[in-house]
Amino acid sequence: MLHRRHLIAAGIAITGLALSGAAPFNPAWAHHGWGSYDATKTLTLDGVVEKVDPDNPHGELMLKADGKVWQVILSPPARMANRGKAINEIKVGDRVIAVGYASKVHANEMRAERITHNGVTVELR
Template identity: 30%
Template sequence: MPLPRRAFVASSLGLGLGFALPARAHHGWSSFDQERPLYLEGRATRVMWRNPHGELELELPEKPALPADLKQRALPKQSASVDGPALLAKAQLPTRRDRKWLVELAPLTRLSAWGVEEIKTGTQLGVLGFTFTGEKGDAVLRAEYLFVDGKVYGLRSSPA
């Protein structure tokens, strides 16, 4: 039985609008250089606490630096096999000079499992993670570890 004309027009319009809305790209791990962990530290200037994963805009200081104790920091165990101490040992600053970076965190359910409270604008924090191979494209960091308020959270998987 054919749809009544109004229902057909409404459903067609809805489908048309759906295709016209901009789609936000979601990145898989393959485009990130997992052999070159980067450490960023700064102030959250914008926070998007939503799915598919939390995000924040991190403003770096004029002269970023690696913390002197970074290689000795204790890291929590995760359910996924992650060699955190090796990542800390290889951590470096980005070569690009962007002052603002988009940091992709974990899905909200995983952040909740770790006990991460919603990060507020103005919070000082550090992240260890990966950017695009060759630091090409946007200044995006996919966080592996989050350092906030004296606590460390592993973001690749759930707590072990």
């Protein structure tokens, strides 16, 4: 049976982890909303994939385009596969065209609305 002092110690430990930014409390690990992207200006990136991250809740690409490396936020992997492009088909070195919106908060980050890879265009949202 837990005593009150154990509950207090656990609370202090959890608070310490949250404030330190340690996973899984780091806000970067949390799923973010789409309000932090500028939907008033469409951005098109045509580049080469440097990294593919297929993890949920959504996939991501690191795409070298326009002399920069962009973090391209994709839709959930299951949605991509259902719409005709499984994320595991995209490999490092492949050319991808991503159309979407730049982040208002993070430089070189964009939310993709659609991507084209190997001649297949997929609507992500």
